[in-house]
């Protein structure tokens with residue numbers, strides 16, 4: 001990363017000053033920053049969140065949680081707080097209907113407003129001890145090699161200097177940290193844009209990705225009577241904008257595409273987004289790391305942007321905590337970059353494909369027809385559904401081939417002693433898991449005690465038996481070793497992922 005704080009954007013300062021020492025600075029208390037802060041605090045790490053906003057966001061953003069995100073929230077005991085959100089088993093790929101039904105506890109699209117997800121994550125992270133500094137804008141970062149130093153200014157003019165072992169940029173798509181560090185952010189510029197508004201006081205029919213002769217129209221009314229409308233006119237270029245579009249522009253485009261007049265509606269929020277597609281060349285720059293929209297910029301299509309970011313934070317949290325408390329084996333933190341950059345590149349690829357299918361003009365009709373026919377075949381539907389849901393992620397964790405190695409721990413109902421529980425519940429401590437199925441697992445070194453929970457479980461009544469006798473699972477639910485009672489290869493896997501000899 002660039003060594004010196006960047007001169008641009010640094011406010012002149014004459015007010016009071018404060019210095020704060022912490023272990024990890026997280027810039028941005030959006031959903032990704034909040035989940036990461038909670039993951040760190042869960043493991044006893046001192047974490048300070050620096051957030052520019054001084055109140056909750058008023059923007060209407062993501063509304064979908066996918067299956068893998070639901071699983072990770074379950075593994076932290078946060079699902080009950082969501083209540084009973086509506087679930088739609090049907091999603092889409094570039095507007096082509098796609099059944100998301102897959103094995104697992106939470107298939108489908110769970111309709112949760114992003115504001116609700118953020119509120120739950122904030123309460124959880126703060127309850128675990130994370131320190132949230134709202135109304136603070138970060139404007140300088142410096143990696144000293146031994147530690148990182150950052151500067152923020154509060155809305156009252158206090159300049160705060162923060163020092164920590166690491167800083168994680170979760171500051172969204174226009175990331176200040178990315179700009180300050182000059183991190184390479186290659187990709188493709190925006191070529192198409194969608195206008196979007198949340199409106200009240202209008203009675204129009206729902207439209208599910210309707211491709212009309214002049215463009216694409218979407219209308220979805222929620223339970224509160226608010227209708228989200230989105231429109232794109234085929235062949236129109238992206239406009240230079242200084243701020244949000246005016247509702248008149250949106251209504252005029254809607255009229256041209258659908259013939260409907262919505263000028264009488266009350267706009268609650270108007271925005272736009274485009275298909276700019278970029279991903280950081282590296283997610284780790286020394287002691288500075290990036291997660292969520294700060295690391296990848298994509299069209300928020302199919303509800304993948306938010307889910308991808310939350311899964312970044314889940315992958316990073318336990319690794320960074322181990323690096324800070326000195327228990328991380330060599331290169332553990334680097335695996336965040338290799339694992340999540342690969343997943344990010346794959347997701348951004350499918351988003352590019354979807355943007356083309358959805359917003360391309362008549363020239364993409366043939367392709368859409370072929371794909372719609374292919375999706376009717378299970379061999380095509382299931383992998384696409386797994387890709388959209390985040391269930392296809394499999395990391396390269398080393399060791400001999402095994403169907404579970406690198407994949408997420410499958411959902412199982414188990415009996416542990418007299419208690420019936422699920423595999424997600426076994427991950428709630430935030431530690432690794434050495435799971436013996438049907439009999440105690442092979443033994444690990446005594447240092448494992450603080451890092452890995454050892455559990456012997458049996459299939460719960462009515463559940464199928466699991467054929468693999470023992471599994472070693474990372475705190476983010478990915479299996480790193482699967483084997484027999486002889487424990488062949490277990491010590492190597494434990495050393496590689498947990499620093500246990």
Ligand SMILES: Cc1cc2nc3c(=O)[nH]c(=O)nc-3n(C[C@H](O)[C@H](O)[C@H](O)COP(=O)(O)OP(=O)(O)OC[C@H]3O[C@@H](n4cnc5c(N)ncnc54)[C@H](O)[C@@H]3O)c2cc1C
Pocket residue numbers: 027028029030031032033050051052053059060061062063064114136137138139170171172173175176271272273291292293294300301302303304305306307309
């Ligand atoms: C208009 C819009 C609509 C969207 N719609 C959808 C959708 O329908 N589906 C979907 O999946 N995704 C959607 N997204 C994307 C989704 O909202 C993001 O993927 C998600 O919010 C990313 O979370 P994040 O925590 O990485 O970043 P953000 O949510 O952007 O959070 C970043 C935080 O950092 C703070 N910050 C920024 N700079 C600084 C600084 N210098 N100092 C201190 N704090 C700072 C910001 O105030 C903000 O709170 C949409 C995004 C936008 C902008």
